[in-house]
Amino acid sequence: MSEQMHPLAPHHLPFFIPGADGSDTLTVVMGIFLIATVLWVGTLYWKLHSLPERMAHKSQKLQFEIVGVLGLISLFTHMHIFWIAGLLLALIDLPDFGTPIRSIADSVERIADATPGTPAAESEAEVPGGSPDVRAPAKPEVHNHA
Numbered sequence: 001m002s003e004q005m006h007p008l009a010p011h012h013l014p015f016f017i018p019g020a021d022g023s024d025t026l027t028v029v030m031g032i033f034l035i036a037t038v039l040w041v042g043t044l045y046w047k048l049h050s051l052p053e054r055m056a057h058k059s060q061k062l063q064f065e066i067v068g069v070l071g072l073i074s075l076f077t078h079m080h081i082f083w084i085a086g087l088l089l090a091l092i093d094l095p096d097f098g099t100p101i102r103s104i105a106d107s108v109e110r111i112a113d114a115t116p117g118t119p120a121a122e123s124e125a126e127v128p129g130g131s132p133d134v135r136a137p138a139k140p141e142v143h144n145h146a
Contacts, residue, residue, distance in 0.1 A: 049075060052083065056090035063094050 005011075018024040049071065056067040070086035073079070 049083070052086040052090040055087075059090070060094065060096065063089065 016026045052067050053064070053071050056064045067086045067090050070082045070089070074082035074086065
């Protein structure tokens with residue numbers, strides 16, 4: 001039998017009508033577009049979600065960890081307030097309280113170790129050479145305040 005077109009059929013069919021072999025080009029193209037769009041939106045979502053953590057990466061370790069935990073909490077609970085709190089915490093530069101307190105603690109420890117006016121320090125100053133069981137006074141350290 002020879003294939004003849006129906007006399008009422010148009011001679012040119014639009015591209016979105018499936019062919020006689022069953023292949024649907026428009027469905028294949030839209031499927032690929034849908035997969036690409038979902039991957040792109042997912043990547044955009046992950047980049048946006050990790051924004052506070054990337055911003056806090058240059059800050060102190062404790063602040064970075066708190067921002068990371070807030071980001072994880074917001075990811076798993078879908079409560080956006082945690083993400084906003086993490087973003088605000090990443091934007092704020094927290095003052096460093098640890099360094100001055102550590103410096104004060106070190107200074108107090110040095111003061112406690114070198115108590116002036118003890119008999120060992122006075123006897124060592126009088127006797128040249130000193131005995132081996134007497135502790136030598138601590139060397140004065142020069143502190144740079146810059």
